[in-house]
Amino acid sequence: MSFFASRWIEEPEHVGDAEGGGLPAGFRAAGVAAQIKPSGGLDVGLLVCDAHDATSAARFTRSGVLAAPVLVMQERSRLDALRVIVANSGNANAATGAHGIEVAVATQDAAAGAAGVEPEQVAVASTGVIGVPLDAERLAAGMGRAGAVLRPGGDGDLAEAIMTTDAFAKQASLSVALPSGTVRLSAQAKGAGMIQPGFATMLCFVQTDAALQAETADLLLGVCVRRSFDRISVDGQLSTNDTAILMASGASGVRVAPESEDELRFGEALDALLRMLAVMMVRDGEGAKRIGRVVVRGGHADGVERVARSVANSPLVKAALHGADPNWGRIAAAAGAALPGTAPLGLDIAIEGITVCSDGEGVEHDVEALRAAAAGVEVEYVVGLPGDGAETEVFFSDLSHQYVTINAEYTT
Amino acid sequence: MSFFASRWIEEPEHVGDAEGGGLPAGFRAAGVAAQIKPSGGLDVGLLVCDAHDATSAARFTRSGVLAAPVLVMQERSRLDALRVIVANSGNANAATGAHGIEVAVATQDAAAGAAGVEPEQVAVASTGVIGVPLDAERLAAGMGRAGAVLRPGGDGDLAEAIMTTDAFAKQASLSVALPSGTVRLSAQAKGAGMIQPGFATMLCFVQTDAALQAETADLLLGVCVRRSFDRISVDGQLSTNDTAILMASGASGVRVAPESEDELRFGEALDALLRMLAVMMVRDGEGAKRIGRVVVRGGHADGVERVARSVANSPLVKAALHGADPNWGRIAAAAGAALPGTAPLGLDIAIEGITVCSDGEGVEHDVEALRAAAAGVEVEYVVGLPGDGAETEVFFSDLSHQYVTINAEYTT
Known part of the structure; x- marks a missing residue:
């Protein structure tokens, strides 16, 4: 089965799964167990780019409460020339004050020394429980052991080492046919809860052996993040730690020049990759059984965004999505709540193509067909607002008993 | 036990439970089963004020999707001179188009004829499923039967007739000692889900035999709603039907003059009554086991409101509240998400008086004491933001398996 296993994400014709998987040329990765997670699973991941002239770009959460690694990267790192990523799960290193900053800085310094790069070329990323001091010794020990086992096929271990409540690892290893030659594109991501972008709310590391100018990497990552991680929600909760990093080794010798057909094709591949990873995060939304896509059209940009x-x-x-209950009145209520003072609002609502509400009024429809459609694994809602000109979408997971179980007992 | 059974609501000294209960002088009520609810329970309520010069005031939801009874009342009713309330549960009469409007108008006309008042003196209110046509014949038949059994002690039936997913009826019958004499104050309310005020998100009918000018009723209801139903959330969902109505018969002969000590005392009683009803709605929040109160201080008015x-x-x-898990990192994350771009945010967080975070950093605390405090039925969170001058509070229910069960199977 292709990586692009959602009807909502079109697989570009020039993109396919990379034979043999693994990382693009110029990258090595590893993941080890460092006892930061109580479970004893992999919890420290390391990624190194061996190309001296690698380029990169990064995006972070917009939360007012930023984790130490995010603060340190924003203040200290060269986001356009990252060569190393040190990531841990089991502890977010957030709300950890000066000690948390010290741990993140020390991690940068130690990784830089081991990899032979500058400290500001080291990205640090953490995910897990907030407000608990991160054990610097365990992290350092794990990083040291990971450094000893770096390999081109280590992306799977890296992906596993950043999982928290994720039920499955999220990774891709793709081949992208550009006019100037074929390049590789890989990614490792995590995310299942505390997911609502204002943008990312997760970790996502992307690698390519294409040669990109840093400005191109930044432009493409920015655009693609807005169309992917910015468009998903598990629980509407913006995280303190979200980090997305794109690194380009150039090892393929294929140069992606600005405003070229190569850039267009590479951008399409990156877009599909990040959108599919975003849908995977929603599909792995804590406790999720079904996922939804709401498309809102009409009105103006601010209105469709708020309604979506x-x-x-x-x-x-x-909860209705979870129960396969096509209770569209709740969609009407949610739309109305987002647009106070606009009554009477001439809403249209369709579920899986079946119109249930037109111009604000319920309409007769095939109840059995609707019920069957609402029981699918992916359910699509289209909301029409008066006027036209704007359109947006949000992917979201359902609300299940399992979500409550997971989150009622997270630290206990 | 007093009606004021929450440590968060102070019972004014001049307020007590009314001996014998029931409605204030000048009011009669009834509730009957009209087969609008599939359960066969009481679903049509009627309240009549016999005083020709009664005054009133009302407040409604601010949703852009307004139920037919709300639209009709806003466009047609004399909100300062209401004499009759016809309320039904089991159907919200929302997103029901022209037919829904016709039913609401016909209800006003029929009730007016029966009670000998003008149609614009009849309030209509509905609650229940959205988007399903309301059966006009059943409602009219129920109203007719209710009119035949109106009585001063019918407030309990009225309260029951407006229940939907409520686990218990919410009503009060109070005695209020004013300087000019003793008056009665009663209320019937419903609300358990689709609760987040922008303001009310529920139905609440309040009666008094004090004599109030309509302007006084409007002023007091407005202020007290902002301090009560505006400060609660079960699920953050603004309803299409919220309605709060205060009616004054004047039958006690005690006049509450503007800016008098009587007005102050009456306002205190109304304030405590509505705040207690609001807490009861949260306590009855769908599936709720525990309720929380978050107090946010510091910053500015907009900031404390957004964080709360x-x-x-x-x-x-x-979910953490439900699981008695004192996972304060989620409070930090929620606060940060509400204030993007303010990092590093010097947050203080205390749970039940135990400081867990100071100036953005976790602090050592008695973990066992915290765990015990988080297991109470009412849990208080205090969040401090940098600066001072603003303060607000929100009462909220937990997120339980039962909430999911209730809402995954609401219409199926």
């Missing part, structure tokens, strides 16, 4: 978020984050809509 | 809503509506905070 309101629907995607409504616990009533999400 | 973000914490109260965070499914992660709510």
Whole structure:
């Protein structure tokens, strides 16, 4: 089965799964167990790019409460020339004050020394429980052991080492046919809870052996993040730690020049990759059985955005999705709540192509067909607002008993 | 036990439970089963004020999707001179188009004829499923039967007739000692889900035999709603039907003059009554086992409001509350998400008086004491933001398996 296993994500014709998997040329990775996670699973990941002239780009959460690694990267790192990523799960290193900053800085310094790069070329990323001091010794020991086992096929271990409540690892290893030659594109991501972008709310590391100018990497990552991780929600909760990093080794010798056909094709591949990873995060949304996509059209940009978020984050809509209950009144209520003072609002609502509400009024429809459609694994809602000109979408998971179980007992 | 059974609501000294219960002088009520609810329970309620010069005031939801009864009342009713309330549960009469409007108008006309008042003196209110046509004949038949059994002690039936997913009826019958004499104050309310005020998100009918000018009723209801139903959330979902109505018969002969000590005392009683009803709605929040109160201080008015809503509506905070898990990192994350771009944010967080985070950093605390405090039925969170001058509070319920069960199977 192709990596692009959602009807909502079109696989570009020039993109396919890379034979044999693994990382693009110029990259090595590893993941080890360092006892930061109580479970004893892999919890420290390391990625190294061997190309001296590698380029990169990064995006971070917009939360007012930033984890130490995010603060340190924003203040200290050269985001356009990253060569190393040190990531850990089991501890977010957030709300950890000066000690947390010290651990992140010391991690950069130690990794730089071991890899032979500058400290500001080291990315640090953490995910896990907030407000608990991160054990610097365990992290350092894990990093040291990971450095000893770096390999081109280590992406799977890296992907596993950043998992928290994720039920499955999220990774891709793709081949991308550009006019100037074929390049590789790989990614490792995590995310299942505390997911609502204001943008990312997860970790995502992307590698390519294409040669990209740093400005191109930044442009493409920015655009693609807005169309992927910015468009998903598990629980409407913006994280303190979200980090997305794109690194380009150039080892393929294929140069992606600005405003070229190569850039267009590479961008399409990156876009499909990040959108599919985003859908995978929603599909792995804590406790999720079904996922939804809400498309909102009409009105103006601010209005469609507010309605889409309101629907995607409504616990009533999400619980109904879970129960395969096509209770569209909750969609109407969520839309109305997002647009106060606009009554009477001439809403249109369709579920899986079946119109249930037109111009604000329920319409007769095939109840059995609707019920069957609502029981699918992917359910699509289209909301029409008066006027036209704007359109957006949000992917979201359902609200299940399992979500409650996971989150009622997270630290206990 | 007093009606004021929450440590968070102070019972004013001049307020007590009314001996014998029931409605204030000048009011009669009834509730009947009209087969609008599939359960066969009471589903049509009627309240009549016999005083020709009664005054009133009302407040409604601010949703852009307004139920037909709300639209009709806003466009047609004399909100300062209401004499009759016809309320039904089991059907919200929302997103029901022209037919829904016709039913609401016909209800006003029929009730007016029966009670000998003008149609614009009849309030209509509905609650229940959205988007399903309301059966006009059943409602009319129920109203007719209710009219035949109106009585001063019918407030309990009225309260029951407006219940939907409520686990218990919410009503009060109070005695209020004013300087000019003793008056009665009663209320019937419903609300358990689709609860987040922008303001009310529920139905609440309040009666008094004090004599109030309509302007006084409007002023007091407005202020007290902002301090009560505006400060609660079960699920962050603004309803299409919220309605709060205060009616004054004047039958006690005690006049509450503007800016008098009587007005102050009456306002205190109304304030405590509505705040207690609001807490009862949260306590009856669908599936709720525990309820929380988040107090946010510091910063500015907009900031404390956003942080309080973000914490109260965070499914992660709510699930942790349910599990008695004092996972304060989620409170930090919710606060940070509400204030993007302010990092590093010097947050203080205390749970039940135990400081767990100071100036953005976790601090050592008595873990066992915290765990015990988090297991209470009412849990208080205090969040401090940098600066001072603003303060607000939101009461909220937890997120339980039962909430999911209720809402995954609401219409199926």
